[in-house]
Amino acid sequence: MSENDIIQEMLLNEDDDDQLTPKQRKILQAAVEMFAEKGYASTSTSEIAKHAGVAEGTIFRHYKTKKDLLYSIAVPMITKFAAPFFAQHFVRQVFNDQYSGYDELLRRLIHNRFEFAKENIPLLKIVLQEMAFQHEMQVKYKDIFTENVLPRFREVVDHFKEKGQIEDYPTETVIRLTITTIVGFLVTRFIIMPDYPWDDEQEIERTISFIMHGLEKA
Amino acid sequence: MSENDIIQEMLLNEDDDDQLTPKQRKILQAAVEMFAEKGYASTSTSEIAKHAGVAEGTIFRHYKTKKDLLYSIAVPMITKFAAPFFAQHFVRQVFNDQYSGYDELLRRLIHNRFEFAKENIPLLKIVLQEMAFQHEMQVKYKDIFTENVLPRFREVVDHFKEKGQIEDYPTETVIRLTITTIVGFLVTRFIIMPDYPWDDEQEIERTISFIMHGLEKA
Amino acid sequence: MSENDIIQEMLLNEDDDDQLTPKQRKILQAAVEMFAEKGYASTSTSEIAKHAGVAEGTIFRHYKTKKDLLYSIAVPMITKFAAPFFAQHFVRQVFNDQYSGYDELLRRLIHNRFEFAKENIPLLKIVLQEMAFQHEMQVKYKDIFTENVLPRFREVVDHFKEKGQIEDYPTETVIRLTITTIVGFLVTRFIIMPDYPWDDEQEIERTISFIMHGLEKA
Amino acid sequence: MSENDIIQEMLLNEDDDDQLTPKQRKILQAAVEMFAEKGYASTSTSEIAKHAGVAEGTIFRHYKTKKDLLYSIAVPMITKFAAPFFAQHFVRQVFNDQYSGYDELLRRLIHNRFEFAKENIPLLKIVLQEMAFQHEMQVKYKDIFTENVLPRFREVVDHFKEKGQIEDYPTETVIRLTITTIVGFLVTRFIIMPDYPWDDEQEIERTISFIMHGLEKA
DNA sequence: TATGAATGAGGTTTCATTCAT
DNA sequence: GATGAATGAAACCTCATTCAT
Numbered sequence A, B, C, D: 001m002s003e004n005d006i007i008q009e010m011l012l013n014e015d016d017d018d019q020l021t022p023k024q025r026k027i028l029q030a031a032v033e034m035f036a037e038k039g040y041a042s043t044s045t046s047e048i049a050k051h052a053g054v055a056e057g058t059i060f061r062h063y064k065t066k067k068d069l070l071y072s073i074a075v076p077m078i079t080k081f082a083a084p085f086f087a088q089h090f091v092r093q094v095f096n097d098q099y100s101g102y103d104e105l106l107r108r109l110i111h112n113r114f115e116f117a118k119e120n121i122p123l124l125k126i127v128l129q130e131m132a133f134q135h136e137m138q139v140k141y142k143d144i145f146t147e148n149v150l151p152r153f154r155e156v157v158d159h160f161k162e163k164g165q166i167e168d169y170p171t172e173t174v175i176r177l178t179i180t181t182i183v184g185f186l187v188t189r190f191i192i193m194p195d196y197p198w199d200d201e202q203e204i205e206r207t208i209s210f211i212m213h214g215l216e217k218a
Numbered sequence E: 001t002a003t004g005a006a007t008g009a010g011g012t013t014t015c016a017t018t019c020a021t
Numbered sequence F: 001g002a003t004g005a006a007t008g009a010a011a012c013c014t015c016a017t018t019c020a021t
Helices: A006-012 A022-038 A045-052 A056-062 A066-086 A088-096 A102-119 A121-130 A135-162 A171-192 A200-215 B006-012 B022-038 B045-052 B056-062 B066-086 B088-096 B102-119 B121-130 B135-162 B171-192 B200-215 C006-012 C022-038 C045-052 C056-062 C066-086 C088-096 C102-119 C121-130 C135-162 C171-192 C200-215 D006-012 D022-038 D045-052 D056-062 D066-086 D088-096 D102-119 D121-130 D135-162 D171-192 D200-215
Strands: none
Touching (some): A022 A056, A022 A066, A022 A121, A045 A056, A045 A066, A066 A088, A066 A102, A066 A121, A066 A135, A102 A121, A102 A135, A102 A200, A171 B200, B022 B045, B022 B066, B022 B121, B045 B066, B066 B088, B066 B135, B088 B135, B102 B171, B135 B171, C022 C056, C045 C056, C066 C088, C066 C102, C066 C135, C088 C135, C102 C121, C102 C135, C102 C200, C121 C171, C171 D171, D022 D045, D022 D121, D045 D066, D066 D088, D066 D102, D088 D135, D102 D171, D135 D171, D171 D200
8 A cells, every 4th residue: 555545544544533433434435436437426325335335324424415425535635636736845855956957846746646646546536527516626626726736836937947947938838738748647547548558657758758848948 | 600619500400300499409508508517417307498498398309318418419529529630631731731740730730629619618528527427428439539530640640750850759649648738728728717818829829839849859 | 165165275276377286186185184183294295195196206396395385285374364354344344333342243253263263173283383383484474463463453452442342451462362262262172172062152152251251341 | 490490300300219310411401492492303312412412322321212202301291280280279278268269269370370381481382282293192181181180170160150250151161261261371471472571460460350250150 | 399297216314223332 | 321333214305207288
């Protein structure tokens, strides 16, 4: 089990405050599995209960509503997916090491998120799907993105633009192209074509190379 | 009304075979609107009927099941979105005009799909959402992609690789990066951040430039 | 069928606006019966459906919620029970005929409400029971009482107080004692002890006599 | 704390047999409060537990079923409300003191029950409501009424009828009119219009006067 | 063609009660 | 005694679909 597997993390959480009962664990596992497979709206609580080997009422002892169950799964996922940007060292390292470039950052970022995605495919699917319809999730995402991800990303991009390493596009455009390419890769790799015989190491390097050349100063 | 607006096209279709009654038109419009807004599974046929100003039974006179209604909306969309690749001139032009490059192709492609997306945002949303769960749609998409899009795309990419205009990545990788970047742009532009003050012309050019530099031979 | 039977009235209503389907009629009949017998909260919609010989869903086609069903039964009852006080002649006759006294009024009132109660026992029970908990019913009752019943009643009582026929109690007290005695009679007669061998004519006369002597000027 | 407050009495009961634990006390208080407010059937045991600050299971340690809890509250209330009629001196005094009349009895009765009602409004509400549906409560009430209240009341009324103080109505009618008027007063005073600016002393006297004149020999 | 009443299976949720701790 | 997780039956309600008109 890797440090990135947030289902495992939730399930094994040992904080005194939110100990999970064994049944609750099974409910979460079943819910993740089925929401990813059939979508939130098309999964019935009775199916979840059956899969979890639990009485249907038990679900509602722990989660007041079906939506609560979804959020208890999806919201932490959003937070965790954006987590690297919270980390102090994410930005600091860039500034401290004069020899490291945007590619170094990308490499760390992609590898990191690649491992994360690999271990959380069902959760990723759930979030991508439900983000479209669940207002509360959109809000959560927007908050995290504008408050934590965007500002730090902007600092970094501006830094490399000043160093002349990156083309003089608007910072937002650079960020969009970077994220789009990375997320596009992860979605293709793990969701659209998980069965394609990928050579992950090479594909990651090509993706980095693509972004770097795509952005580099003419 | 543009030539790209496929809802309008469906609604006004004058072929003798699939003449639409006014009620049927309203049903389709209402369904598109609500599926895009709330998702297929969370939209009830009675809501659609109410929105369309039609009796509940009327929907089932025209569409045997709710899923039929979805498919009658989504499947043509998939076909239409991939349509440019069907067009003979899409590839031919590339080979005939020795001076036109990959960027010309991209420019035509993006502009074309940009207009298309702009006029079909709700349909785009529906397809993106439901593709995840509707098997029949996945099959339809895969068929079209592997039979029509992929082969022609491959021809083109190989052509430019041979000409030395494109880096020597595997053809699939080039296609993936190209499509990912274009679709990522369209999704960001029209679905994730439709209210951002976009400078469309410039953003399109930057996107093309990003792809071109990203792929160009070192 | 008497002119007082408001269930029949509802069921046979021939206004174009609120025609009842046969099933709807059966639902209302079953609901009245069971709410009176077991109370609103202890009657399940599935029981009502079974009694009405109808699918459970049919109830909710006609009444959005179980509470809607209750109100559609109880609110007209409140209106109808207070109806005599709306009638113009209720007050006018008192003033026009100098020889008629408070006892004449009481006699007409009691006979009238007696017949009404006799034909609407289950509805009466429902209203008495649910008035305690259903806010909307309390409001409806209060509106009717303060706007229609109370002012006319006050006029009448003041009239007879001036004529010296009624003791000089506060008008509210006179009204309270009158209504309390009448309602107390009806409730005892039809709800608490419906099986007691009542001599209705005599008991009515005694009740009138009791009120008259109770209120007459010393 | 008055001698009439039967909740307090139950809660503080110090008989060895039915000592109440602090938790049990809280359960009873919460149950009384909520049954009065929302009705028995619409109050859930979990709500009671929450209000009482007790675990759900704790309720069932002390009361085998929810209905047991209701009866443990309501049945003593019925007994206590009828208690004055049990008292030996209720009847005896009437016969011993040749100068005291029916009005003296009424006065004592009303004052006594007035104070009782005032201190037990929620319980009164519960009993009035649930009497309609709870068979066991009806039986209890009927037993007490026919075995204790009615015979003594009859003795008293017959006594005053013989003395010529009361009109020659059937004894049952006299009792009905008396009780109806008293209960009607208490219900109006404490349940229907508790917020009206009552002048209790005067209203009681008027009620007595109303009954006395209503019943007195023509 | 269009309607909308009717259906019944199945959805989410509540609830009184039990029981291991 | 007290807890609260667990239960499963049953509550209210929704829904896609059918069918007589």
